[in-house]
Amino acid sequence: MGRSRPFWRLTPAERRVWEAFPTGAWVDLRTGDSELDDPVHGGMWGRERTVRAEVLTALLLGARPGEGGRVAGLRLAGARITGVLNLSDATLTAKLHLLNCRVTDSIALMDATAKGIRLRGCDIHRIRAARCTVDGLFELDSCTVHAGVRLDNARITGQFRLANSHLYAPENDASSSESFKADLRRMYSETERAERGWDQHHWSLWAGGLTVEGGAFCRDLRTEGGLRLIGARFNSGLYLQRAVIRGTGNHAVYADHLEATSVEFSQGFTADGTVRLRGARVTGVLSFHDAVLSAPGRCLHLSHMQVDELILRPARIEGEVNLGYSRIGVLLDQPGAYPGHVRLNGFAFESLRGGTRLRDRMDWVSRDPDGYRPQPYEQLASWYRRIGHDQDARRVLLAKQRARRATLGLPSKVAGYLLDVAVGYGYRPWLAGAWVALLLAAGTAVFTAYPPSQVGLDERRIFHAFPYTLDLLVPVSVFELRGAWEPVGWTQWVANLLITSGWILATALIAGATRVLRPPAS
Secondary structure (H helix, E strand, O other): OOOOOOOOOOOHHHHHHHHHHHHOOEEEOOOOOOOOOOHHHHHHOOHHHEEEHHHHHHHHOOOOOOOOOOOOEEEEEOOEEEOOEEOOOOEOOOEEEEEOOEEEEEEEOOOOEEOOEEEEOOEEEEEEOOOOEEOOOEEEEOOEEOOOEEOOOOEEOOOEEOOOOEEEOHHHOHHHHHHHHHHHHHHOOHHHHHHHOHHHOOEEEEOOOOEEOOOEEOOOOEEEOEEEOOOOEEOOOEEOOOOEEEEEEEEEEEOOOOEEOOEEOOOOOEEEEEEEOOOOEEEEEEEOOOOEEEEEEEEEEOOOOEEEEEEEOOOEEEEEEEOOOOEEEEEEEOHHHOOOOEEOOOOEEEEEEEOOOHHHHHHHOOOOOOOOOHHHHHHHHHHHHHOOOHHHHHHHHHHHHHHHHOOOOHHHHHHHHHHHHHHHHHOOOHHHHHHHHHHHHHHHHHHHHOOOEEOOOOOOOOOOHHHHHHHHHOOOOOOOOOOOEEOOOOHHHHHHHHHHHHHHHHHHHHHHHHOOOOOOOO
8 A cells, every 4th residue: 555654653743744745735733823833832832743853754765655646745834843854865856845843953954955945934953954956946934943054065956045034053052062063173174263263153054155046035034143155156146135144253244255146235134243255256236225234343345356236335334344356347335335444455446326526535545444555546536537527537646646645754755745735746737837926926026126236237237027037937047137137135045946946846847747757656
């Protein structure tokens, strides 16, 4: 009859599951009382709702074949499952669907291959599914997992759903801490564990190298522990709208070298700890719109990324932002997105949207905690030139030279101040004309009141103060009045000052016109 069982005795609940498996029918052990049926109270459920994990394992591993014309499957609601549901290394042809169940120990799917796994509204001790392959949907919807989920190097060809779930890091569960530490000691060196902080096992979701072909929907997720997504690939996007990630270590999200078509940390997404996406590749939008981000020290570590569009308009942010050496197509942000330090050295973008006021951008490029960096100024000036705002570009480059001046020694600082006052480092050549006009007016007034004496008395000359002052200001005498008239008394100092100023201004004007006297970038 195909009804033999590898067990001496089955409970009534187990017998119902055993009989329903070949047809894939639902077995519902719930009472109808919503409060009593909550898996949080699963510890109070009696024998009539208790199913041993080894019975479910036997069924999923082929203890009962499916009936002809029917698709076998395990569909169980409202059960208390005891023991480890160990499906590691197995190839599952039947789908696993648990609804409102209490799983008192781990679900082990390491190196397993499954058609589809759906866990909805369940209370689970721990999920270990490293290197597993799910050819379809992997759903953890509205579940509570007390000692973390491991999906490192797993592959999911369908969607990954983690919406409305609550995950805790293994450190919150004493019974799993030692085994978790043993896994880390076996897999990684002491140096690497120390550098990454892995000995602290602060991760509620450990999913480095995870590949999801369908969308990864983690909206309204709640965690007590970080998300470790190093090298993960989300080929149809990662969506964490309204998720609340409370890192118990330094990081809320650790996702170096992540690849995705789009990533949404938006619509109230909250991270308590650093969000790190160093080296990430996002071919669409990476959004922090209306997010709440906070961490001691560095809040957002977004360096060395390549992103088509970065939306950085959080509701609140506390901590440093690092965008160094990233390549962004469109940056949509606002001045309030950077309340603290911001690292921009090596940062490149094609277009800026949102806060584009010159004053805000000048402040933006000047807030590197390591001090003056020339590249952010050059990048910003280049963008202003591309959009036809040449005057704003010159102002940015002038600010660059002034910021650089603060890093120089005293002689170079003095020379810099002279260049700044004379012609604005070459970006304000009209200043030289203003100085010439001022000196010309002052000299004319002085020599009108105190005319010089004629050098040669063989002929009678009439003195004119204006051309005489102009002749002193021009580096090469044009009117030949310098040799014909000799200043007297203190006006000799005025004449020497005019001659010296003329040479300085002429040099500065040439520098402004030809841009050959720019201080080198450093």
